[in-house]
Amino acid sequence: MRSTNLLILAVAAGLTLAGCGAATTTSSGTGTPRAATGVRVLWMGDSIAGAQAPALEAALKAAGVAFKNATSTGGGNVVAGDHEVTAMAARDTWKTLKENLTSFRPTVIAYQITTYDWGTPRQQLSAYQKLSRTAEDAGAKLVLVSAPPFKIDDFFKPHENAIKSAPAMAAKAVQDRYLDASALWGSDYAAAKAQRAKDGIHSCQQGSAAFATWFAKRLGELAGFAPAAPAVWATGPWTGDERFAKLGCG
Numbered sequence: 496m497r498s499t500n501l502l503i504l505a506v507a508a509g510l511t512l513a514g515c516g517a518a519t520t521t522s523s524g525t526g527t528p529r530a531a532t533g534v535r536v537l538w539m540g541d542s543i544a545g546a547q548a549p550a551l552e553a554a555l556k557a558a559g560v561a562f563k564n565a566t567s568t569g570g571g572n573v574v575a576g577d578h579e580v581t582a583m584a585a586r587d588t589w590k591t592l593k594e595n596l597t598s599f600r601p602t603v604i605a606y607q608i609t610t611y612d613w614g615t616p617r618q619q620l621s622a623y624q625k626l627s628r629t630a631e632d633a634g635a636k637l638v639l640v641s642a643p644p645f646k647i648d649d650f651f652k653p654h655e656n657a658i659k660s661a662p663a664m665a666a667k668a669v670q671d672r673y674l675d676a677s678a679l680w681g682s683d684y685a686a687a688k689a690q691r692a693k694d695g696i697h698s699c700q701q702g703s704a705a706f707a708t709w710f711a712k713r714l715g716e717l718a719g720f721a722p723a724a725p726a727v728w729a730t731g732p733w734t735g736d737e738r739f740a741k742l743g744c745g
Contacts, residue, residue, distance in 0.1 A: 576614030623668035646695030
């Protein structure tokens with residue numbers, strides 16, 4: 496784990512040119528606690544977003560931002576589509592969101608497009624617009640971010656067209672609050688730049704740290720907070736999260 500931590504730090508520190516980012520006592524790196532910003536981020540998505548959550552929580556808390564992980568394994572989607580599985584998962588997602596709006600009171604809802612946002616472009620746009628209205632009614636901003644490139648295996652192949660159309664519908668729904676993660680990952684899941692785990696879908700610690708660095712910077716620009724330097728949070732206890740062991744990460 497020591498060698499893994501050092502590698503994560505090196506990767507994350509090198510990404511400061513590309514960017515970085517709830518507690519009030521996290522060190523800013525100078526020995527002075529970073530003051531709370533008042534920003535409260537609810538992080539939504541599927542298991543891909545779930546693998547990114549430990550690093551993202553560390554990065555945002557280091558910046559004085561409250562964070563709640565609301566991702567779901569095997570679901571997390573807001574687009575119901577016409578498939579029984581995605582319709583059931585979407586019902587769960589909307590129900591959980593309603594509960595989190597009351598209990599956590601986010602100022603930002605950040606939703607990463609899931610691998611289960613199956614449906615027609617119209618259904619996708621309608622769902623993302625509904626999510627935007629829901630956020631606005633709760634006094635929060637909605638930020639949508641594209642999923643990283645991932646392996647389209649036999650399970651996802653029948654839904655490839657929907658997977659491809661979702662980002663454009665998300666961008667149409669929120670416009671300047673849509674973040675295209677291809678700027679970080681590229682478009683080829685097998686490329687070294689994509690930093691996918693052995694399964695070609697999720698990320699290990701290094702990829703999660705890279706995403707947290709990139710996303711926190713861009714989220715800070717939209718929500719009005721300064722991200723913390725990766726050196727502050729990148730080698731924290733989050734690197735030992737059990738998700739990474741299950742993915743076979745070193």
